[in-house]
Amino acid sequence: MKNLFLFLTLLVLSVGVNAQQNQIQQDSTSREKLDEVLVKAVRVDADSPITHSNVDKEELAKRNLGQDMPILLNYLPSVVTTSDAGAGIGYTGIRVRGTDATRVNVTINGIPYNDPESQGTFWVNLGDFASSTESLQLQRGVGTSTNGSGAFGASLNLLTDAFSKEAFAEISNSFGSFNTRKHTVKISTGLLNDHFEISGRFSKIDSDGYVDRAFTDLKSYFLQGIYKDGNTLIKALTFGNKEYTYQSWFGLTAEQLQQDRRQNPYTYDNETDNYWQDHYQLHWNQRLDNNWSTNIGLNYTKGKGYFEQFKEDESAAGFANLIEDDSDVIVRRWLDNDFYVINMNTTYKKNAVEIISGLSYSVYTGDHYGEVIWGSDLAPNTNIRDRYYEGDATKNDFSVFSKATFKLSEAITGFVDIQGRFVSYKTNGINSDLVSFITDAEFSFFNPKVGLTYQANQNNSFYTSYARANREPNRDDFKNGVTEHEILNDIELGWRHNTNKVALSTNLYYMFYQNQLVLTGGLDDVGSPLRATSGKSYRLGIEADASIQFCNSFSTSTNVAVSSNKNKEFKASIDGALVNLGDTNISFSPDLIIGNALNFFPAENLQLSLLSKYVGEQYMGNVDSEFSKLDSYFVNDLNVNYEIKPKKLFKSIMLSALVNNIFNKEYVSNGYYYTYDDTWSDANAVTTIEGAGYYPQATTNFLVGATLRF
Known part of the structure; x- marks a missing residue:
């Protein structure tokens, strides 16, 4: 609580001291877009000492033909993406x-x-969200203070659609391999009476997936009403x-991969995931004068859903004796959660000084339970939909x-950023393995950040920063006995060079x-990655990101990341003995990642881009086993965009095409690795x-797709 008092005191002092300077004069604050204030507290400026990349709406639109947001960000520095279904739609992931x-x-x-519980990001619950994204910023490393779970490798903040002054209607349709279809309708009233706008988007995305029967069916919406004045x-x-x-x-074994890389081991017809999620946000941005502005944000998120699974020859004990031994069973495992957030920020800006202070408070409640919806041999006095486990969780x-x-x-x-974060997490009930799960944990974190930017001349600047982050375990970590929080110290040195x-x-x-x-490489019984504490470890790397305009018709964008990622004095159980393996590679951390885009503009409104991605070999575990190694891969995509501006009916017609993996590379971008001890083959050995x-x-x-704008 002492840290809490300290930060509240600093917050009040920063407001009080600067209020004394409030003799109004024209300042850049008065020219800032009010939309951008929504994310000002979690973003950084171009010359800040924080390593970052920005992506705007126009860049996202060029490849927005149905694939998830991580896939659209695949060519950013140090980024690796993957897709369970293989086609970039559905359950996709991003690593930075x-x-x-x-x-x-x-x-x-x-x-x-x-x-809040798993700390994961499920992009499958944000279908076609790129169509409602105005801009985004990816900060690598700890970055600046943000809301929610601490950034332990990167932070990604998205700003949704800005208001439109003019009314419009937009229809987008795309089609492609694996029976993929995306249908999007967007509308806006434009500013009514110069103050009000109502806009919306409705989308439907379907894909059969590259992997057999790994289909995706997404229905999404985005509705917005705004009021604005000066x-x-x-x-x-x-x-x-x-x-x-x-x-x-579940993926494929090496043998299955060789037999038929598109096969799916699941055979039950309804082995499906079903989830609904709705978000409600209210934001009030107020510019008080040329120096002061405030922002209040409110959020409520409702999520509920289940996945259905067939299990064969199960034991009665594993299902709270709802079935007889050796019964086949179909279960549904449910999540039912509510998430409330309030954010409050104040910005003071005058001449060369900017101070942003704020707070965020969130409450999460979640129920976890499992139902038996069918059994080949139910126990007496049981009913369909009886629960075989249930528990709840609360996180503040x-x-x-x-x-x-x-x-x-x-x-x-100079740049200074100090944050206090205070977390409590409580659970009660039993898990799916019928083991009691009771947690009552509290954490208090102090996260300081400092940096300097040196503007050597008009074209060159240098920066350095230090940031510290602390992070609590997630639900699965607590289940596996992990109670200690993680600590990260991040030092960054950078050079930026800009000319025409x-x-x-x-x-x-x-x-x-x-x-x-660190990820162990293993998965739990619902496909979530397992983690284990590695003690001391580090990531050391260099990143370079360059864009060159050779002439009006040709440009290139290239990024390279070279890194060393090591666990120090890593210990593992091998053949029944605890072995110190010394320094080992951290799982899923390739030493070399390269992204490149060659952009050609042969005619007005026509762009052709060759997009290339190289990801070096990586280990799926932390013991440097050759068995756990993923091979490197080099993949190329071709993207074509052509805009037509008719004189009648349509404001514009945008034609887009994307050919992924043009050289037909058979590659694997992700996997899992596990070990177990054989104690039965030889009674005297493990x-x-x-x-x-x-x-x-x-x-x-x-x-391929077309967007018609009226």
Whole structure:
């Protein structure tokens, strides 16, 4: 509580001190877009000492033909993406600097999106969200203070559609391989009486998937009403999605991969995931004068759904004796949760000083339970839909921060960011394995960040920063006995060079951890990755991102990430003995990642892009076993966009085509690795047996689409 008092005091002092300077004069604050204030507290400026990439609506639209958001971000620095169904639609994932999705903090208009319990991000619940995204920023490393679970490798913040001054209607349709279809309708009234706008989007996405029967059926919506004048912006919006997908998270063995890389081991007709999620947000941005602005954000998210699964020859004890031994059974495992958030931020900006202070408070409640919906041999006095396990969870998350940017000299800008975060997590009940799960944990974190930017001249700047992050275990970690929090220290050094023809950004980073929870490579019984504490570990790397305009008709964008990712003095149980393996590679952390785009503009409104991605070999476990190695891969996509501007009826017609994996590469981007001890083959010895699974990605496939704007 002392830390809480300290931060609240700093918050009040920062407001009080600067209020004394409130002699109004024209300042850049008065020219900022009110829409951007929604994410100002979690974003950074172009010259800040934080390593980041920005993507705008126009860039997203070029490849937005139905694939999920992670796939659209595949060509950003240090990013690796994957798809369970192989085609980039449905359950997709993103890793940044080798860290998985549970460690990438995602916010939408400043509201946390990561599931508070699992800390994961499920893009399958945001169907066609790129069509409602105005811009996004990916910060690599710890980044600046954000809301929700701490960023332990990256943070991704999305800003939804800005208001439109003019009325419009838009119809988008795309079709492609694996019976993929996307249908989107967008409308806007434009500003009515210069103050009001109502807009919306409705989307339907279907795909059979590259993997057999790994279909995806997504229905989503986005509705928004705004009021604005010169100093006020009020946004009320709701968006949601209903997903229906066939399971493909089990992957394939090496033998199955060789036999038929498109096969799916699941055979039950309704081995499906079914989930509904609706979000309601209210944002009030107020510019008080040329120096002061405020933002209040409210959020309520309702999520509910289940996955259905067939299990063969189960034991009665495993189902609370609802069935007889050796009964076949069909179960539904449910999640039913509610998530409430309030964010409050105040920004003061005058001349070269900007101070942003704020707080965020969220409450999550979730029920977990399982139902037997069929059994070949039910026990006496039992009924269909009897629950064989149930439990609940509550998580409270409060954070308060204050960050300042200020001039130390004509060429040097300072950055200070301090955050206090206070988390409580409680569970009660039993898990699906019928083991009692009772947790009552509290954490208090202090997360400081400092940085300097040196503007050497008009074209060159250099920056350095230090950031510290702390992070609590997630639900699965607690179930597996992990109670200690993780600590990350992140040091960044960077150089930015900008001219009319060249934009270059390079940076060196060193991220060193204590109690880092690394992926073991294994999966639990619902396909979620398992983690284990690795003690001390580090990630050391260099990233370079360059865009060059050679001439009006040709440009290139290239990024390279070279890194070393190591567990220090890693210990593992092998053949019945605990062995110190020394320094080992951290799982799912390739040493080399390259992205490249060659852009050709042969005619007005026509763009052709060759997109290339190289991902080096990586281990799926932490013991450097050759059995756990994923081979490197090099994949190329071709993207074509042509815009027609008719004189009548339509404002524009955008034609798009995307050919993925044009050289028909058979590759695997993700998998899992596990071990178990054989104690029965030889009664006098323990032998560690290794196993692995693989997620094959699609060979050559295509998507074509047209967007008609009225």
